[in-house]
């Protein structure tokens with residue numbers, strides 16, 4: 652049988668482990684969710700106002716709608 656102090660320590664450790672595990676789980680889930688989006692580059696066509704993105708990191712890309720070469724957007 653555990654005394655009160657040991658029970659409180661055990662409860663605090665258990666709670667800490669649970670919240671740390673949940674934090675790691677949700678952090679990994681968010682990283683996996685946006686992993687594909689991170690490699691994309693976004694462009695705004697100055698000719699037809701279309702916003703598009705490509706998978707490859709490039710500074711200049713042609714618009715898929717009108718073919719105009721646009722510079723990558725910087726945030």
Ligand SMILES: [Zn+2]
Nearest residue numbers: 696699714717
């Ligand atoms: Zn365009």
